[in-house]
Amino acid sequence: MASSGSLEILLVEDNANDEMLTLHAFKKHNLTNRVHVVRDGAEALEFIFCTGKYADRHITDLPKVILLDIKLPLVDGLEVLRRIKGDPRTRTTPVVMLTSSREESDLVESYRLGVNSYIVKPVNFEQFTETARSLGMYWLLLNKPLASAA
Amino acid sequence: MAALLQVLQAATAAGFVAIGALAFKDWLRRRDPGRGYLALAVGCLGVVSAMGRLTPEIPAVLRPAFSDLSLVIFMMSGLALLLFRDTVIPLGRRVKTGAVAITGVVTLAAAAAQLPSGGSPRYTPFQYGVVLALIAVWCLSVGEPSVRMWLVSRHQPAVQQARLRALSFGYGGIVAILLSAVFAGSAAKAPAIQLGFALAALGLVPVLYAGFAPPGWLRRVWRRKEEELFQQATRDLLIFSPDTQSLAAKSLEWALRMAGAKQGFMAFPGTTVIARHAIAAEEAARLCGEIGNQTGIRLLRSGRDATQTAIASPLVTAKSTGMLVLLAGPFTPVFGADEVSWIGQYATLMATGLERVALVEQMAGLNQELAGTVGKVTAQKAELEAANRELEAYSYTVSHDLRAPLRAINGFTTILFDEHAAELSETARDYLERVHESGKHMGELVDDLLAFSRLGRQPMRKQSLNTSEVASNAWAQVSAGLEGRQVTIHIGDLPTCESDPLLLEQVFVNLLSNAVKYSRPREVATIDVAAEVKAGETVYSVRDNGVGFDMQYADRLFRVFQRLHRADEYEGTGVGLATVQRIVERHGGRVWAEAEPDKGATFYFTLKGASEWQAAAA
Numbered sequence: 220m221a222s223s224g225s226l227e228i229l230l231v232e233d234n235a236n237d238e239m240l241t242l243h244a245f246k247k248h249n250l251t252n253r254v255h256v257v258r259d260g261a262e263a264l265e266f267i268f269c270t271g272k273y274a275d276r277h278i279t280d281l282p283k284v285i286l287l288d289i290k291l292p293l294v295d296g297l298e299v300l301r302r303i304k305g306d307p308r309t310r311t312t313p314v315v316m317l318t319s320s321r322e323e324s325d326l327v328e329s330y331r332l333g334v335n336s337y338i339v340k341p342v343n344f345e346q347f348t349e350t351a352r353s354l355g356m357y358w359l360l361l362n363k364p365l366a367s368a369a
Numbered sequence: 370m371a372a373l374l375q376v377l378q379a380a381t382a383a384g385f386v387a388i389g390a391l392a393f394k395d396w397l398r399r400r401d402p403g404r405g406y407l408a409l410a411v412g413c414l415g416v417v418s419a420m421g422r423l424t425p426e427i428p429a430v431l432r433p434a435f436s437d438l439s440l441v442i443f444m445m446s447g448l449a450l451l452l453f454r455d456t457v458i459p460l461g462r463r464v465k466t467g468a469v470a471i472t473g474v475v476t477l478a479a480a481a482a483q484l485p486s487g488g489s490p491r492y493t494p495f496q497y498g499v500v501l502a503l504i505a506v507w508c509l510s511v512g513e514p515s516v517r518m519w520l521v522s523r524h525q526p527a528v529q530q531a532r533l534r535a536l537s538f539g540y541g542g543i544v545a546i547l548l549s550a551v552f553a554g555s556a557a558k559a560p561a562i563q564l565g566f567a568l569a570a571l572g573l574v575p576v577l578y579a580g581f582a583p584p585g586w587l588r589r590v591w592r593r594k595e596e597e598l599f600q601q602a603t604r605d606l607l608i609f610s611p612d613t614q615s616l617a618a619k620s621l622e623w624a625l626r627m628a629g630a631k632q633g634f635m636a637f638p639g640t641t642v643i644a645r646h647a648i649a650a651e652e653a654a655r656l657c658g659e660i661g662n663q664t665g666i667r668l669l670r671s672g673r674d675a676t677q678t679a680i681a682s683p684l685v686t687a688k689s690t691g692m693l694v695l696l697a698g699p700f701t702p703v704f705g706a707d708e709v710s711w712i713g714q715y716a717t718l719m720a721t722g723l724e725r726v727a728l729v730e731q732m733a734g735l736n737q738e739l740a741g742t743v744g745k746v747t748a749q750k751a752e753l754e755a756a757n758r759e760l761e762a763y764s765y766t767v768s769h770d771l772r773a774p775l776r777a778i779n780g781f782t783t784i785l786f787d788e789h790a791a792e793l794s795e796t797a798r799d800y801l802e803r804v805h806e807s808g809k810h811m812g813e814l815v816d817d818l819l820a821f822s823r824l825g826r827q828p829m830r831k832q833s834l835n836t837s838e839v840a841s842n843a844w845a846q847v848s849a850g851l852e853g854r855q856v857t858i859h860i861g862d863l864p865t866c867e868s869d870p871l872l873l874e875q876v877f878v879n880l881l882s883n884a885v886k887y888s889r890p891r892e893v894a895t896i897d898v899a900a901e902v903k904a905g906e907t908v909y910s911v912r913d914n915g916v917g918f919d920m921q922y923a924d925r926l927f928r929v930f931q932r933l934h935r936a937d938e939y940e941g942t943g944v945g946l947a948t949v950q951r952i953v954e955r956h957g958g959r960v961w962a963e964a965e966p967d968k969g970a971t972f973y974f975t976l977k978g979a980s981e982w983q984a985a986a987a
Contacts, residue, residue: 236777243784290770319772321819342775342812344783 227253228355229282231263231299232317233291237340241286241317244351255282260294263287264302267309281312284358289318289325297328304333313358374560377567382422384574385415391582406453407581413446414543437480444476444503447510450540454514458521468510475502504551508544515541527595528588529629536580542573592627599627603715607722613637616726617644620719621693628680628712630695637684637691637723648696656694680709682716686724693719764822771815778808810942814930817944821929824951829869831956836863836909839870840898843877847885855892856885861899864907866976872952873976879945880911880972886939887970888915912971917964926962949974 228245232238238256245254257263265271267285269278285303289296296316303309313335318325321339329337338354341347389412396408420439427435451468454460460468482499484492492500515537522533546566579587602623610616621635621644634645634653642653660681684691693716782805790798840860848856858881866873881896888894897912918926918933925931927950930943946960949972953960956976964970 234773234777236780237773240776240780240784243780319770319776340772340776342772342779342816343809344776344780347776347780 227283228255228358229263229266229285230254230256231260231285231287231291231296232256233258233288237288240344240347241351244348245355247348248352248355259292260296260299262293263291263299264294267299267303268306278308281309283313284354285312285314286317286354287314289316289320289329297325297332300329300332300334315354315358317354371560374563374567377564377571378418379422381567381570381574382415382418384571384578385411385418387415388574388578388581389413389415391578395582401456403453403456406449406456409449410446410453411577411581413442413449417443417446433483436484440479440484440503441476444472444507447507448472450514451510454517458517472506472510475499475506479503504547508548511540512544515544526626526629527591528583531587531591532580532583534580535576535583539573539577539580542569542576546570546573595627599623603718607718607725610722610726612730613643613723613726616719616722620644620715620722621646624693624695624712624715624719627715628695630680630697632696633694635684635691635693635719637720638686638689639691641691643691653694657692660692660694680712682712684716684720684723686720688724691720691723692716760822764819772812775808775812775815778804779812782808814942814944817942817948818929821944821948821951824872824948824955829872829955831867831869834866834868834870834873836866836868836873836900837861839868839873840877840881843874843881846874846878847881851885854885854889854894856888856894856896858896859898861897863898863900863909864902866907868956868976869952872955876949876952876974877911879949883945883972884911884913884915884970886915886941887917887934888913889939890916906975906977908973908975910971910973912969914969917966917968917970919966920964923962923964927960 230238230241232241242254242256255266257266262271263285266273266276267281269276287296287299291299296318300314300316303312303314310333314333315336315338316325316329316334317338317340319340320326326337338350341350389408392404392408392411396404417439420435420442424432424435424439448469451460452465455465479499479502482496484496484500518533519537519541522530522537525533546569550566583591603620606616606619606623610619617635617637621633625631625633625646632647634642634648634656636642636653636657640654640657642650642657645653648656656679660679679694679696681692681694684693693712695712782801785793785801786798786805793801837860840863844858844860848858877898881898884896885894888896891914895914898910899912900907900909902908916934922933926933927946928943929947931947932939932941932943950960953974953976958975958977960972960974962970962972
């Protein structure tokens, strides 16, 4: 089965400013049209597992990368990560923690749960833009996903 | 047969005289009324029996008078025993007076009746009545005490019991012989009966002797059975007594019982009376004072009643001394050398016991204290842990939530500059620049503060380090951004140290970057990193030739966010030195500075030995 190809990035972000800045950075690098944004952990799970208002989506239609904040309303990022990595259907989708938290415990827990990358959002905007750019480039262009068509 | 009888009677008389003499001697030594009466009772008996033997030798003219005298002495022996009984078991005043009066009357009557003497006297009815009255009064005077003593003996310690019974049995025997002789009438004159009486009377001599002056070996024999019981009890007492009070009370009880004493007390330590028996507290305290430090085993007279005998044994332990004092009662057997040494040994044993119990009590107290302290420490630890968790939650919140708005300020101002600069006026751009710079500065503050708070929570990984190398690495970091500055640095040969490499490097980075920063006005900045050993501890130092500071503000240097220079002169967040202090203190060291305005500053630190230093400074 092939993924739709229309969706490249799922951004799970509850902070509107951060969302706007991230999208701004992606726009600079022509990645905007392939981004879907959800605002909390529960919606993220509905989107990924095709339930609730995303019930008409198909589970195999997965994004190429999921950008996940840790501190989220309803269901937190670590729980979302646990669900994605605990389900054989979604396990292979790369998840990148994009968070404000520099706490070592969050970092350790994320890697324990199988996160693919952990990135601390820089306060400095130049760095932020650079991070967003390299993130998009790496996961969308350089990283070769497991052949989902297999 | 008659000769044998003569010998037996003579021996009996001699025996009674001897006992009487011994009793008298005993009384001379310790003159108390009880002893006096007993000596009188036994002595009179001895005298009467001796006089009986002497009668044939007395001229006929004197015989009636001699006979009357012997009668009086005989009656006195009975009365004396009754009076002895009175000192032990008091008689009523009326009974006593009555007894004395009746004895007197009967004796006078007997003298008046001019009783015939000789082998087979013939009595007139009056004389017969008088003789019967004499015998009845004597037998009552002697018999009653004998019975009473026997009854009383049941509740006495072994030695006293045996002693009382011997006395009782001896006197009872005499009464029995006398009554038998009277009521046997003419049959009593048969030689065989006479011989029997004589043998019985002789047999009573040692019994009576044992009664009032038992020798040491006899006392030991009497005591043997009780002693076994006592030793068992002593062992239990020493091993199982839960506290000083009960040990003292029980050991005193046993001492009294074994010595047969009536009163006593135990003082330990010093003159603190911890147990007493049948004696008032004030009296015990008074005796304590009187005995004073005349410790050692001794016989002494004490108390208001000068005739009271006491035995005081020291209770000696490694830490303190006390005493065990036993006061003799009327029935108390002789306090002989045997008892003295025995009580001395017992006192030593009890002193050991008291010491053990005191230690146990002390230990129990310490245990309780310890338990209390442990409880307190546990509670404090729990509190600290709770506070720490709260702090972590707090810094997590700061980390996450405080950075988000800063990112927005920073991000959107940057976008405005990059993409909308043309639409803004000069003034607007200036204001925007200020917003942007402030946001950036606040971001640095937050990051530094977080790093600082994490310092206290990270585990330390101490290892042996080449300090000079660590300082050089730090300098490599600091000197990386020094375009356009002329800096001369000298890093001396620093002693090695036990430290966490990353944390120590942080210390040097912060101190060196401060040195560089505050020597900016100098054309050539000079920085000197050195170490010296002062009072056994290594003191590291970083000296610069910068602007220095006024020492009166030195105490503010190491506080978080405290700065001694204006932000537009010298940038910074005010966390660097606080970080240095925290790291140094986590190593058990201390940090301080010396400076003068415009003449440079020197920062010193040690990595251990802070506690010794504090102790020396106190």
